[in-house]
Amino acid sequence: MKKWQVAVVMVLAALGxxxxxxxxxxxxxxTIATDTTFAPFEFQAKGGKYKGIDIDIxxxxxxxxxxxxxLKAISFGAAVQQLSANQVDGVIAGMNVTPxxxxxxxxxxxxxxxxxxxxxxxxxxxxxxxxxxGKTVALKTGTAGATYAKSIESKYGFKIKYFNDSNNMYNDxxxxxSAACFxxxxxxxxxxxxxxxxxxxxxxxxxxxxxxxxxxGKNAALLKKFNAGLAAIKADGTYKKIIDKYLHSSEASxxxxxxxxxxxxxxxxxxxxxxxxxxxxxxxxxxxxxxLATVMGVILGVLGVMPGKIGPAISSTxxxxxxxxxxxxxAFFIYIGFPDLIGHGFKIPAFIAGMITLMLNEGAYTGAFVxxxxxAVDDGQMEAARSLGLPYWTAMRKVIMPQGIRIMIxxxxxxxxxxxxxxxxxxxxxxVELTQTGTLIIARNFEGFKIxxxxxxxxLILITLLxxxxxxxxxxxx
Amino acid sequence: xxxVVVKDLHKSYGDNEVLKGLNLEVExxxxxxxxxxxxxxxxxxxxxxNDLELPTQGQVIISGYDLSDKGTNINLVRxxxxxxxxxxxxxxxxSVLQNITLAPIQLKKASKAEAEKTARHLLDVVGLxxxxxxxxxxxxxxxxxxxAIARALAMNPKIMLFDEPTSALDPEMVGDVLDVxxxxxxxxxxxxxxxxEMGFAKEVADRVVFMADGLIQESGKPDDVFDHPKxxxxxxxxxxVINV
Numbered sequence: 001m002k003k004w005q006v007a008v009v010m011v012l013a014a015l016g017x018x019x020x021x022x023x024x025x026x027x028x029x030x031t032i033a034t035d036t037t038f039a040p041f042e043f044q045a046k047g048g049k050y051k052g053i054d055i056d057i058x059x060x061x062x063x064x065x066x067x068x069x070x071l072k073a074i075s076f077g078a079a080v081q082q083l084s085a086n087q088v089d090g091v092i093a094g095m096n097v098t099p100x101x102x103x104x105x106x107x108x109x110x111x112x113x114x115x116x117x118x119x120x121x122x123x124x125x126x127x128x129x130x131x132x133x134g135k136t137v138a139l140k141t142g143t144a145g146a147t148y149a150k151s152i153e154s155k156y157g158f159k160i161k162y163f164n165d166s167n168n169m170y171n172d173x174x175x176x177x178s179a180a181c182f183x184x185x186x187x188x189x190x191x192x193x194x195x196x197x198x199x200x201x202x203x204x205x206x207x208x209x210x211x212x213x214x215x216x217g218k219n220a221a222l223l224k225k226f227n228a229g230l231a232a233i234k235a236d237g238t239y240k241k242i243i244d245k246y247l248h249s250s251e252a253s254x255x256x257x258x259x260x261x262x263x264x265x266x267x268x269x270x271x272x273x274x275x276x277x278x279x280x281x282x283x284x285x286x287x288x289x290x291x292l293a294t295v296m297g298v299i300l301g302v303l304g305v306m307p308g309k310i311g312p313a314i315s316s317t318x319x320x321x322x323x324x325x326x327x328x329x330x331a332f333f334i335y336i337g338f339p340d341l342i343g344h345g346f347k348i349p350a351f352i353a354g355m356i357t358l359m360l361n362e363g364a365y366t367g368a369f370v371x372x373x374x375x376a377v378d379d380g381q382m383e384a385a386r387s388l389g390l391p392y393w394t395a396m397r398k399v400i401m402p403q404g405i406r407i408m409i410x411x412x413x414x415x416x417x418x419x420x421x422x423x424x425x426x427x428x429x430x431x432v433e434l435t436q437t438g439t440l441i442i443a444r445n446f447e448g449f450k451i452x453x454x455x456x457x458x459x460l461i462l463i464t465l466l467x468x469x470x471x472x473x474x475x476x477x478x
Numbered sequence: 479x480x481x482v483v484v485k486d487l488h489k490s491y492g493d494n495e496v497l498k499g500l501n502l503e504v505e506x507x508x509x510x511x512x513x514x515x516x517x518x519x520x521x522x523x524x525x526x527x528n529d530l531e532l533p534t535q536g537q538v539i540i541s542g543y544d545l546s547d548k549g550t551n552i553n554l555v556r557x558x559x560x561x562x563x564x565x566x567x568x569x570x571x572x573s574v575l576q577n578i579t580l581a582p583i584q585l586k587k588a589s590k591a592e593a594e595k596t597a598r599h600l601l602d603v604v605g606l607x608x609x610x611x612x613x614x615x616x617x618x619x620x621x622x623x624x625x626a627i628a629r630a631l632a633m634n635p636k637i638m639l640f641d642e643p644t645s646a647l648d649p650e651m652v653g654d655v656l657d658v659x660x661x662x663x664x665x666x667x668x669x670x671x672x673x674x675e676m677g678f679a680k681e682v683a684d685r686v687v688f689m690a691d692g693l694i695q696e697s698g699k700p701d702d703v704f705d706h707p708k709x710x711x712x713x714x715x716x717x718x719v720i721n722v
Contacts, residue, residue, distance in 0.1 A: 383530050384567035384626075388581035388633055389557035398580060402571045 030069040030222055032058060033079035035093040036436075037165045037443030040190040040246035041210075042073070042093065044440040048274045054092045056242045057111055058212075061229030067222065073440075074430030075164050077141050078336075085340040087347055089219050090226075094184065096144040096208040106218075107211035108226045112186075112243075115204025116148045119188050120180045121173055122197050129202075132158040135179035138169045144208045145182030164428075167442050170196050186247060195445075264450050271441050271451075278437025279458060285351075285423040285433060289358035290416055296359055297366020297415075301404075302396070304371035315367060322364035327425045331357040335429040354426040362419045369415070373408035374400055406477065413470035417463055424459075434458060481506050481637060481668050482527065487536035489522055496522050498692040499536070504637075509669045511679035511700075514689035515715060520672040521564075523689070524641050527670065528559045541636065557585065560630030564642040566622040568614040568629070574601070575610045578629045587633065600628040604658050620651025627658055638662065640671040676719060680704055688712045 034042045034054055042052035050073055062069055072079075072088060080095075082088045084104050094114075097107045120126045126135070129152060136159045139146040146162070153160060161178055163169040166187065172178045174197050183191075185204050192198055212226050233239045268275075304315035322330065335353035339346045348356075377400050385395035427436035438455040442448050482504035489497040496519045504510050512520045525531040526538055529545050529552050538545045543555050569577050578597040582588045588596065601607050604624040614622060623643055630638060640659065644652045656678050663669055663682045673679060679686050680700045687697040688711075696703065696712050707713045 378567070380563060380565055380567035381569065384561075384563060384569070385581075387528055387530065387556055387559070387561035388629070389553050389585055390581055391553050394584050398584060399569055403569075406571070 030067060030089040030219075031072055031087075032069045032090045032092060033072045033074055033082055033088040034058075034091070035076040035079060035165075036073045036440055037167055038076070038094050038187060039166075039194070039443065040186060043443050044073070044274075048277060048440075053112065053242055053246050054094060056245075057230070057233070057239065058092050060233045060238050060242065061226055064232045065225040065229040067225055067229075072430065073432075075428070076143070077164060078428065078430055080142055081332075081336050083213060083215055085336045086215060086218075086343075086345055087336065087339060090212060090214045090222060092212045094187070094210050095213055096147075097211040098144075098147070098208070101213070102216075104216055105213040106216050106220070106223055107213050108223055109230060110209030110211055111230055111239075112210040113207055114144075114184045114186055114210060115207040116145045116182055117185045117188055117200045117204055118180050118182055118202040119170075119173065119192070119198040119200050121176060122199055124179065124199075124201075126179050127201055129156045132156050132179055134158070136161050136177065138163060138172045138178035138181040140164070140166055140169050140181075140183070143182075144184060144206065148206045149182040165439060165443065166191070167439070167448070170198060171448055173198060190247065262445070262447065264454070267441075267445070267447060267450055268454060274437055274441060275434070275454070275458070278432055278434040279462075281432060282420070282423050282434040282462075285354060285358065285426065285431070286416075286420045288355055289362060289423070290419050292355065292359035293362035293366050293415070293419065294412070296363030297370050300363065300367025301370025301374055304367065305374045305400075307392070315371065319364045319367050319371075322360045323368060325361070327357065327361050327422055328428055330361055331426055331429050334360075350426075350429050350431050353429060354423075354431050357426065358419060358422060362415060362422065365418070366412075366415055369408055369411040370404070373404040373411070376407050377403045409470075409474050409477065413467065413474070416466055416470060420462060420466060421459070480504060481508075481541060482670070483537070483539040484523075484527075485537040485539075487523070487526060487538065488534045489519075489526060489531060490534045496692055497526070497533075500689075500692075500694055502687065502694065504668065504670060506668055507666045508684045509663045509667075509671070509682055510685050510687060511683040512670065512672045512687045512689055513674070513676070513679060513715075514695075518689045519692045520689050521641050524639050524670060524672050527639060528556050528561055530561075557581075557587075557633050558636045560627075560633060560635035560638040562623070562626050562630055562638070562640045562643050564645050566614075566619070566626045566646075568622055568626055570614050572614075573610075574606070574612050574614065574617070574625050577614065577625060578632045581629075582632050585633075593632070596632055597628070600631050601625075603631075603661075604628050605654065618651060619647045620654045623647065623651075623655045624658055627655075627662075631662075637668045637670070640669065640673070642672050642674065644673070644675055674719070676704070676716075688715065690715070 034050065037043060040052055041054040042050055045051045050071060055071070058069070061067070074082070076093055079088070079091045079093050083091045095101070097110065118129070126132060133156060137149055138161050139149050141162050141164060149160065161172065163172065166183070169181050170191065173181045188200055192200065214223050300315045300318060303311040306312060331354065334357050335348060335350060339348055381399050381403065382395055385399040386392070390398070423433050424435035427433060427439065432440070434455055438451050442451050480503040482502070484500055484502040487497050487500040488495065500523060512523070514520050522531055526533050527540070533546065540555055541558065543550050545552065545555065569580065572580060575594060575597055578600060579590070579593040582593040582596070583590055598607065598610060601610060604627055606621055606624055609617065609621060609625070614625070617625065643659070644655050647655065652675070656675065659671070659678070660682055683700050685697060686700050686703040688695050688703060690711050696707065696709050703712070704716065707716055
């Protein structure tokens with residue numbers, strides 16, 4: 001009894017300190033969000049560090065203007081959402097300055113000008129927009145390419161399919177699911193130079209400016225410094241050096257990968273550190289979430305079988321809400337929606353948001369089967385215990401729970417495995433766990449098959465270990 | 479005051495009235511057997527006596543404690559009422575010894591050592607001294623029921639309630655259980671027994687109560703009830719159960 005109380009207090013204290021850490025770190029440093037897979041503007045190099053035109057420009061400007069910042073690499077869509085929800089202070093992610101976006105964001109002076117091109121598979125017969133009639137076009141959400149393609153959709157009669165990152169979009173075209181994709185010229189040409197099996201078949205359309213963005217009416221000082229810094233690095237030649245470095249060299253020279261590292265084993269050893277970090281994050285999320293979800297589930301289960309109407313009503317409502325909501329929606333709601341609702345610059349670190357998401361979702365499922373498990377214990381057991389004079393909670397603890405938990409063990413094991421797999425969904429809020437690690441590695445080396453195979457094998461190994469552990473515990477309990 | 483006093487007891491499940499106003503007093507050391515057709519409300523009546531069922535109306539007073547009074551600590555009252563169920567309801571995850579010692583230890587009636595000593599003694603009394611460490615699932619029905627009786631007795635109750643204790647047993651097991659109950663009765667335990675064992679009722683009961691349709695139809699000494707039934711209901715019932 002005492003021990004678990006101490007554990008609960010410790011978990012709560014840990015949560016509290018995380019929250020306050022998040023708050024203090026913010027007060028001193030700007031958080032700048034960027035995309036994860038938008039080479040050559042941003043991409044992860046070997047060892048997990050981000051590189052690219054945006055990153056280097058930001059870094060050079062920060063040096064000139066003494067800006068303290070923390071880089072946060074998430075998907076483009078999430079970066080834009082978080083900027084509007086005040087979760088980050090600025091975004092530099094090859095973002096096109098559009099009238100639409102200027103309603104919500106203030107932009108710096110353009111630091112790059114680029115146009116949209118259409119790319120198709122190497123052996124494709126599609127040459128012009130007219131050839132797209134009735135076919136599917138792959139687009140990345142929120143990009144200039146997507147806006148442009150949308151504007152000519154009805155004119156050329158094609159269908160649209162959206163992706164959250166560039167690689168999945170390229171691959172969809174490569175394998176023939178989509179006939180073409182629309183992408184910014186420097187990004188596409190850089191990708192093709194580095195091994196993407198696509199070809200550019202159109203000229204550049206809709207030349208657009210890339211700008212650094214802050215939320216409208218906020219962080220004016222940061223924006224001013226950015227503009228001043230940009231002028232300074234253009235004047236002293238740093239800007240040109242950065243552009244030349246990325247647009248006129250191959251990826252391998254930037255990421256430090258060699259030809260020999262393209263075998264399965266080679267890729268594995270080259271990326272061991274990055275994968276290890278992702279794996280560790282997955283394990284951390286899984287273990288903490290399993291503990292929290294189990295605590296929550298048992299509380300919900302006990303409430304659900306309590307005498308009276310209030311306990312069961314609370315239990316059913318919570319289970320109904322959190323079991324009925326897709327995990328991804330819940331993650332977005334807690335990470336982006338909830339701080340937006342509170343306002344006042346309130347932020348939740350992604351890891352904490354992810355943990356709460358998993359706790360609520362898996363906790364609701366756990367609550368449902370815990371309740372079921374307790375109900376499956378014969379009514380006569382409670383009657384016999386109570387007729388001996390045992391109070392309700394003693395009867396629950398000594399008679400009903402030990403029997404119920406035995407019934408629940410297979411469900412618990414199942415839920416632990418689901419929790420482990422569900423951590424991968426949290427990559428949408430920018431947590432770099434195992435799945436997101438895979439996305440990031442592929443973003444720079446385009447080795448989709450080998451890397452996903454690697455990630456899949458790691459998950460299978462984890463689940464096998466978890467199953468063994470659970471079975472061992474189950475045998476011990478019986 | 480009598481040990482058990484029941485006044486105008488009613489119990490309904492929705493529109494279905496199962497008990498329609500019962501009155502009964504049971505004295506100290508008295509053994510009362512309740513007989514009657516299935517569905518007559520005997521078990522419901524018994525379960526009202528230790529608050530497993532909440533009466534819709536009326537009063538149950540055990541050793542002077544009114545169960546409908548909010549100030550009555552029902553757990554304390556239950557410590558003094560042992561109950562034996564038709565389906566034994568042993569705790570399957572606990573050994574025979576643990577089944578018997580759970581309540582005394584949890585309710586701090588005895589230290590672990592004392593509780594175990596008492597348990598071994600009680601198992602000896604019910605003839606199952608060798609089953610101390612057995613798990614319930616390894617026992618026969620008759621053995622389970624005798625453990626259940628020992629479990630109830632471990633709390634040193636003043637009253638014992640038996641809810642058809644032999645109805646779920648194979649015929650050859652019935653005798654052992656009835657023997658234990660007879661010994662309890664002989665030792666002066668106050669007992670209320672819902673049963674279909676007419677032989678037992680005839681032999682052991684101080685009073686036999688016949689229930690039908692949610693009411694006590696007739697009650698009296700065993701000889702009067704079994705040999706000189708007054709109401710046609712009872713005559714009909716006895717004809718059915720005795721002259722099979």
